[in-house]
Amino acid sequence: MTTNPMLPLPAKLRDELVDHFLCLSKEDLRLRFGHALALPSIVAYVDDIDFDSDGVFGVLDGEVRLAGVAHVAMVRSNAEFGVSVLPAYRKRGIGSALFARAVTFARNRQVDALFVHFLAENAAMLRIARKARMRLARYGGEVDAWLDLAPGDAATFAEACAQDQLALFDFTLKSQFLAARTLMGALHEASGGLAARWV
Ligand SMILES: CC(C)(COP(=O)(O)OP(=O)(O)OC[C@H]1O[C@@H](n2cnc3c(N)ncnc32)[C@H](O)[C@@H]1OP(=O)(O)O)[C@@H](O)C(=O)NCCC(=O)NCCS
Numbered sequence: 001m002t003t004n005p006m007l008p009l010p011a012k013l014r015d016e017l018v019d020h021f022l023c024l025s026k027e028d029l030r031l032r033f034g035h036a037l038a039l040p041s042i043v044a045y046v047d048d049i050d051f052d053s054d055g056v057f058g059v060l061d062g063e064v065r066l067a068g069v070a071h072v073a074m075v076r077s078n079a080e081f082g083v084s085v086l087p088a089y090r091k092r093g094i095g096s097a098l099f100a101r102a103v104t105f106a107r108n109r110q111v112d113a114l115f116v117h118f119l120a121e122n123a124a125m126l127r128i129a130r131k132a133r134m135r136l137a138r139y140g141g142e143v144d145a146w147l148d149l150a151p152g153d154a155a156t157f158a159e160a161c162a163q164d165q166l167a168l169f170d171f172t173l174k175s176q177f178l179a180a181r182t183l184m185g186a187l188h189e190a191s192g193g194l195a196a197r198w199v
Contacts, residue, residue, distance in 0.1 A: 003093070003097075004059050004068075004092075004093060004094050004097040004098075005059070005060075005163070005166045005167040005169070005170035005171075006057040006058065006059055006070070006097060006098060006101045006163060006167050007057065007058050007059075007060060007164075007167040007168070007170070007171050008055065008056065008057055008164055008167070009051075009056040009057065009058045009066075009069075010051060011049075011051040013058075014046050014047065014049075016058075016065075016066055017046045017049075017056070017058075017066065017069060018042055018043055018046050019065070019066070020058075020065075020066040020069050020084070020086070021037070021042045021045075021046070021069075021084065022039070022042065023086055024084055024086070025087075028084065028087070029042075030119075031118070031119055031122050031125070032082060032083075032084045033045070033082075034117070034119065034142075049071060049073075050073075050074070053074045054071060054072055054073045054074055055070075055071075055072035055079075055101075055102065055105040055106075055109075056069070056070070056071050056072070057069070057070045057072075057098055057101050057102070057105075058070075059085075059089070059094050059097070059098065060170065060171060060174055061086075061089065062174060062177070062178075063178060064171070064174050064175055064178050066086075067085065067086050067088075067089040067094065068083070068084065068085040068086070068089060068094040068095065068098055069083070069084055069098075070082065070083045070098035070099070070101065070102050071083075072102045072105050072106060072114075074109065074111065075115070077111055077112045077113075078111055078112060078113045078114070078115050079102070079105075079106035079109065079111045079113075079114050079115065080114075080115045080116070080117070081099065081102045081114055081115070081116045082116075083095055083098050083099065083102075083125075085098075090124070095124060095125075095128055096128055096131065099128050099132065101163060102114060103132070103147065103149065104152075104156050104159055104160050104163070105160065106149055107149050107150060107151065107152035107153075107156045108152035108156050108157055108160055109152070110151050110152060111149060112148065112149060113146050113147060113148050113149055114134075114146070114147045114149060115144065115145070115146055115147075116129060116134070116144075116145045117142065117143070117144055117145075118142070118143055118145070119141055119142055119143070120138055120140075120141050120142060120143050121141065122143075126143065129143075129145040132147055133147075134146055134147045135147070135148075
């Protein structure tokens with residue numbers, strides 16, 4: 001079980017997804033989408049996500065903001081994976097954990113293969129693909145990576161269920177800590193420091 005709980009994101013969090021992508025640099029947007037998307041294109045991309053069929057997963061930071069996001073788009077009998085992690089949270093296994101969650105999601109949807117398209121210079125994505133033993137095909141500066149999937153079974157359904165429960169618990173805990181911190185901050189300001197002595 002991963003130490004990065006990954007929350008399935010509902011359609012009502014589209015604005016939070018846009019905010020996440022806006023926190024990426026132009027270079028990161030280029031690596032994520034193949035070119036540096038401007039705001040209208042980011043909004044259009046997020047608007048087009050079909051939350052009923054696709055999987056969208058987020059890793060939350062302590063402020064309950066999206067530190068990492070994966071989109072698993074259903075494309076006919078395959079699934080396409082896209083991922084982004086904010087720079088401050090990289091190299092902690094979040095991208096790999098989101099990839100593993102995408103594999104479980106896709107297997108449970110009984111799709112044949114998981115596909116990732118990325119720029120050949122993208123060392124982190126290449127590493128994730130190689131670790132997963134994906135089939136790689138390089139075309140100039142771009143790479144298509146394919147992972148054939150076994151059909152989902154009782155174990156993958158149980159794993160997805162456990163992951164979702166863990167993520168929900170993580171979300172609840174972080175939300176309550178944030179609310180408590182906000183309340184204490186407000187009390188502290190209102191009482192000129194008196195509240196701090198009660199913490
Ligand atoms: C790709 C990305 C999601 C990876 O996220 P991450 O949370 O840092 O990934 P992980 O921590 O799981 O690292 C995965 C592997 O890549 C390696 N890695 C991470 N960043 C690396 C870098 N800049 N150069 C070389 N290797 C790197 C890690 O060491 C790890 O290898 P290991 O498992 O052997 O230790 C992140 O770099 C990102 O958001 N990039 C911009 C968007 C993008 O490129 N998306 C992918 C195209 S869809």
